[in-house]
Structures are given as C-alpha cells and as structure tokens.
Amino acid sequence: xxxxxxxxxxxxxxxxxxxxxxxxxxxxxxxxxxxxxxxxxxxxxxxxxxxxxxxxxxxxxxxxxxxxxxxxxxxxxxxxxxxxxxxxxxxxxxxxxxxxxxxxxxxxxxxxxxxxxxxxxxxxxxxxxxxxxxxxxxxxxxxxxxxxxxxxxxxxxxxxxxxxxxxxxxxxxxxxxxxxxxxxxxxxxxxxxxxxxxxxxxx
Amino acid sequence: xxxxxxxxxxxxxxxxxxxxxxxxxxxxxxxxxxxxxxxxxxxxxxxxxxxxxxxxxxxxxxxxxxxxxxxxxxxxxxxxxxxxxxxxxxxxxxxxxxxxxxxxxxxxxxxxxxxxxxxxxxxxxxxxxxxxxxxxxxxxxxxxxxxxxxxxxxxxxxxxxxxxxxxxxxxxxxxxxxxxxxxxxxxxxxxxxxxxxxxxxxx
Numbered sequence: 001x002x003x004x005x006x007x008x009x010x011x012x013x014x015x016x017x018x019x020x021x022x023x024x025x026x027x028x029x030x031x032x033x034x035x036x037x038x039x040x041x042x043x044x045x046x047x048x049x050x051x052x053x054x055x056x057x058x059x060x061x062x063x064x065x066x067x068x069x070x071x072x073x074x075x076x077x078x079x080x081x082x083x084x085x086x087x088x089x090x091x092x093x094x095x096x097x098x099x100x101x102x103x104x105x106x107x108x109x110x111x112x113x114x115x116x117x118x119x120x121x122x123x124x125x126x127x128x129x130x131x132x133x134x135x136x137x138x139x140x141x142x143x144x145x146x147x148x149x150x151x152x153x154x155x156x157x158x159x160x161x162x163x164x165x166x167x168x169x170x171x172x173x174x175x176x177x178x179x180x181x182x183x184x185x186x187x188x189x190x191x192x193x194x195x196x197x198x199x200x201x202x203x
Numbered sequence: 204x205x206x207x208x209x210x211x212x213x214x215x216x217x218x219x220x221x222x223x224x225x226x227x228x229x230x231x232x233x234x235x236x237x238x239x240x241x242x243x244x245x246x247x248x249x250x251x252x253x254x255x256x257x258x259x260x261x262x263x264x265x266x267x268x269x270x271x272x273x274x275x276x277x278x279x280x281x282x283x284x285x286x287x288x289x290x291x292x293x294x295x296x297x298x299x300x301x302x303x304x305x306x307x308x309x310x311x312x313x314x315x316x317x318x319x320x321x322x323x324x325x326x327x328x329x330x331x332x333x334x335x336x337x338x339x340x341x342x343x344x345x346x347x348x349x350x351x352x353x354x355x356x357x358x359x360x361x362x363x364x365x366x367x368x369x370x371x372x373x374x375x376x377x378x379x380x381x382x383x384x385x386x387x388x389x390x391x392x393x394x395x396x397x398x399x400x401x402x403x404x405x406x
Contacts, residue, residue: 007253019235027293034255047217048244049234066208071204072206089207090230096206
C-alpha cells in the first residue's frame with residue numbers, strides 16, 4: 001500500500017541519497033519544500049538543473065570559475081609567486097575567507113588515493129610543476145604552500161608534490177599543525193599533540 | 204571577488220534555506236551533487252520540479268494521495284469506524300509503519316495556533332465532525348483516537364476536537380503518554396513522568 005504520493009516519495013528518496021541526510025531528514029526537507037509556494041520550488045529545481053552551467057576550471061589554477069581565468073588569478077594585486085596548493089574549491093574558499101592570504105591557489109582536484117584508483121596523473125600535479133617551473137624560469141622567487149588535508153591521502157599527496165618540486169629549487173612549505181583554537185589539551189589526540197610540540201614556536 | 208561560480212553559489216544558498224542545513228552542509232551537498240553525473244542531477248532537479256504534480260488531498264481523510272481517494276480509505280480490509288486523527292501526512296506514515304493500527308486516518312493539516320493565525324476553520328475539523336456524524340447516523344459504533352503531537356498546540360487542538368465530538372456520542376480516546384522505549388527514568392522530565400504515573404497500567 002502506498003501511503004505517500006509517488007512524487008513525494010521520489011523526492012524523499014532523492015534527498016536521502018545525499019550525504020548526511022537520513023530518511024527522517026529527507027521527509028522533513030521534502031515536506032518543507034512542499035509547503036513552499038510553487039515559484040520557490042521552481043527556483044530550487046532550476047538551481048539544481050543549472051548547477052554545472054557556466055562553470056569552468058580556471059586555466060591557471062584549476063579552481064571553479066565563471067570565466068576561463070578565475071577572479072583570483074586575474075587579480076593583479078595578488079602575489080602570484082605565492083601559490084597555495086589545495087585539494088578542492090571549498091578549500092580555496094576556506095582560505096580566502098580568512099582574508100589573510102595574499103597569494104594565489106592551485107586546485108589539485110583531489111588527493112592521490114590508489115584505493116580509489118586516483119593516481120598523480122588524475123590530479124593537476126603536472127600542471128603545478130609546469131606552472132612553478134615557468135615562474136622560476138622567469139627568475140622569480142616562488143613559494144609553494146602545500147595545504148592538503150591532514151589525512152593519510154593528503155599527506156601522501158603532499159610528499160609526492162614536495163619530491164616533484166624540490167629539484168626545481170622552489171621554496172616549499174606546508175600548513176602548521178597543532179591544537180586548534182578553542183581546543184582542549186586534555187582531549188587532544190596524541191598525533192596532534194606531537195605535531196603541536198614539533199611545530200612549537202619561540203615567544 | 205567571486206570565489207565560487209554563480210551557479211554553485213546559487214545552489215548553496217538554496218540548500219542553506221532548508222531547515223537544519225547550515226552553510227557548511229549546503230556547500231557539501233552542492234559539491235556532492237556537482238560530482239554526480241549529469242543524468243543524476245537531472246533526476247534530482249526533476250523530482251523537485253514535479254513535487255506537487257499528481258498530489259491530491261484524499262476526499263475522505265485529507266491525507267496526501269495519488270488519487271482522489273487514498274489507498275487507505277479505499278482499502279476494504281481496514282476498520283473504517285476506527286479513525287485516528289493526526290496533524291499531517293508524516294504522522295500517518297509513522298503510525299502506518301508500526302503495522303499495528305487496523306483503522307483509518309483523518310489528517311487535520313496542522314494544529315490550532317492563534318499565534319500563527321490558524322483557527323479551527325483552517326483545519327479539517329468540520330470535515331471530521333461530518334464524517335463521524337455520518338458513520339454514527341448509519342448506526343455504527345465509532346472510535347476516534349486523537350493523535351495530535353504532545354505540544355501546547357496539539358493539546359489545545361485535541362481538547363477542541365473532543366469538545367466538538369463528545370455530543371455526537373462517539374467513543375473518544377487519545378494516545379498514551381509515558382516514558383519512551385529506550386528512555387531513562389533519571390533523565391525523564393517531570394511532565395512525562397507525571398503522565399507515566401497517570402497512565403499506569405495494571406500488570
């Protein structure tokens with residue numbers, strides 16, 4: 001016996017496929033949408049439909065953009081010799097939102113993960129090499145900050161990139177690890193505490 | 204400076220409008236969708252768009268349905284003289300999923316809530332009165348179970364309905380209140396404990 005109409009069930013099923021949304025949340029979201037005026041539902045449907053339209057990968061940093069060259073790469077006020085290497089566009093947003101980074105980015109598009117069949121050639125690593133080499137050939141001092149996530153795959157990718165770029169003679173750095181703001185020593189895991197000790201800074 | 208493409212930002216904003224979804228979850232959902240094949244994105248967009256198509260209110264119980272008369276009301280094996288009064292279609296689903304209720308439903312479409320400008324006339328209360336009266340006029344013994352939520356509005360609606368139906372001579376019951384399965388006496392609030400005492404059952 002069908003308790004809910006087909007169209008309602010369908011959207012509940014679609015919502016439930018999304019990460020972090022269980023069947024209960026999916027029902028709640030569907031009924032919330034159902035109670036909205038038709039025009040707002042239409043706006044939502046259209047936003048989903050148009051998701052990939054007019055999205056380019058920037059030809060320089062491979063971040064997502066409205067244009068072939070993204071706003072950050074087109075910005076002359078940025079330090080184009082300071083390149084922050086990240087996994088995906090959300091990481092660019094996170095760093096940009098600090099408002100403290102004067103440089104530009106390079107989006108890898110993921111991490112090296114043999115278990116998922118992703119090798120260096122699936123990522124924009126060769127492109128990073130070419131980009132850095134070109135800047136160095138122009139006689140500029142380049143710093144590459146590797147800002148992959150502190151995970152097994154992120155660290156492996158970081159090591160791979162540093163080995164690849166080292167021979168070029170560029171300055172290579174990575175993000176500091178330690179206790180996050182608002183953290184609690186008592187509840188900090190051993191690896192983070194070890195990192196915090198190793199990265200300690202003179203005051 | 205625009206960090207993300209317009210179309211991506213748009214969907215993030217749409218997701219962030221939904222209840223229980225903050226800006227971080229909205230980004231995550233959007234990027235999850237972005238990585239799906241076009242066909243699956245299209246299916247999702249279509250499900251949103253078609254949400255209200257072919258959805259009727261059942262002419263008998265006002266539950267949502269594919270047909271003018273819902274599957275439950277059309278089911279001859281149900282006890283049509285045992286009517287469970289609920290606030291909305293998700294409540295029907297919750298009770299139907301227990302598999303223990305042999306009767307039918309009546310969906311009010313909300314609760315009496317003067318603060319939101321919802322009075323009895325905005326709900327399907329007059330229709331419930333007519334429905335019960337008709338059954339009683341046919342000489343059938345009717346039981347109405349009031350299953351509104353245990354909230355201020357739910358209780359007010361329950362009292363209103365019971366006062367309205369009492370003169371008809373129907374049997375009126377309401378759902379038991381007490382400690383939920385898996386609950387803990389120590390952490391149960393006073394009102395629930397009082398209810399549990401009042402509803403105590405001989406063993």
